[in-house]
Amino acid sequence: MEDDDFDLGLRLRALRQLNELSQRELAKRAGVSNAVISLIEQNKSSPSVGVLKKVLAGIPISVSAFFSQDLTPRQKVFYRAEDLTEIGSGNISYQQVGRDLSDKALQVLHERLKPGADTGETLLRHESEESGIIISGEIELTVGDQRKILKAGDAFYFDSRIPHRWRNSGEVDAVIISACTPPTF
Amino acid sequence: MEDDDFDLGLRLRALRQLNELSQRELAKRAGVSNAVISLIEQNKSSPSVGVLKKVLAGIPISVSAFFSQDLTPRQKVFYRAEDLTEIGSGNISYQQVGRDLSDKALQVLHERLKPGADTGETLLRHESEESGIIISGEIELTVGDQRKILKAGDAFYFDSRIPHRWRNSGEVDAVIISACTPPTF
DNA sequence: CTTTCATGCTTATTATAATTAACACTATTA
């Protein structure tokens, strides 16, 4: 969380290249001159937060996310799974990773909702947390007294004990990848 | 974006007063002139991040904490695409849902690997499980003595204590949504 | 080979932020 070793120029450059943008392309999106990007990346100038905001909006990334150098040490590992198991019905498809989750600590789902599809009010009483990312389409998610429409790339994280529901508020199929833990059924 | 309504001046003033510092006292500690504090708090000037760093060091608070609007007593549920925390570098992008996972039981990531991107051999000794789904592109996974190429729609589930690695074996970017539990390191 | 385009970098000028030194206000104190 400390910023002493925070190299702003390096971080901006990494983010820009990660998003496959040239200095000029980013500058154009951000509405600044290309020299600004060059100078900032070389740490030859310290941008005002106003300008930094504009630049980051062109990537896009928020200022707070930019400074969150959360180097959460991440486990870099993957393994092959079984075919996805269809556990849904009607106009909502739930494709689950893995067949028998009884001894597992994680449930990952590939969900597809047809337009208008609704989960209905759900009250879960087990201790678990749920998170996911919208792949395509549009989802209206209600958690407790909070409600928001999420689109492709947006995400969510909540405690499953809070009453929640979601529905496809768009005109096309909505696709979500979600995860929850533990998969106690 | 969460920063659209971010009032930098207001936030600085609130933090300064919370710490019972006068503009002059804070300026002295920060090594800047007192007028700077006044102008920033009135949003009459947009400080460079260099100056902002110095000012915040006088409170003291880190830049990342300053921009993290975690004042919200309310649990954060919705994350916009640009608010996902980028924790990657180089040719692998990891966008994490949520910033501080220290009290959470789930880590969900939106990953993007450039062609040829490779994690290298990793040996992890944590008791955790990981799962995910390939959204697009092609991934070659190696786990123990098994190896397989996964394409869009394929998925995986494994015990992360097994040595493993993965790389983008295709010609285009590969996108994965993955989850692992717990994020306690 | 030359031409064209895109890339990142550099320089001179312009715009903006930071400093210095004042101002106005309040509360305390002689």
Place this chain on the structure above:
DNA sequence: TAATAGTGTTAATTATAATAAGCATGAAAG
């Protein structure tokens, strides 16, 4: 009644960042 020390604000100057234009390199095309 000043006189003093604290506060936040402001104006003029200086320092710095942002712009516009051009330079240099490298890749692809003619």
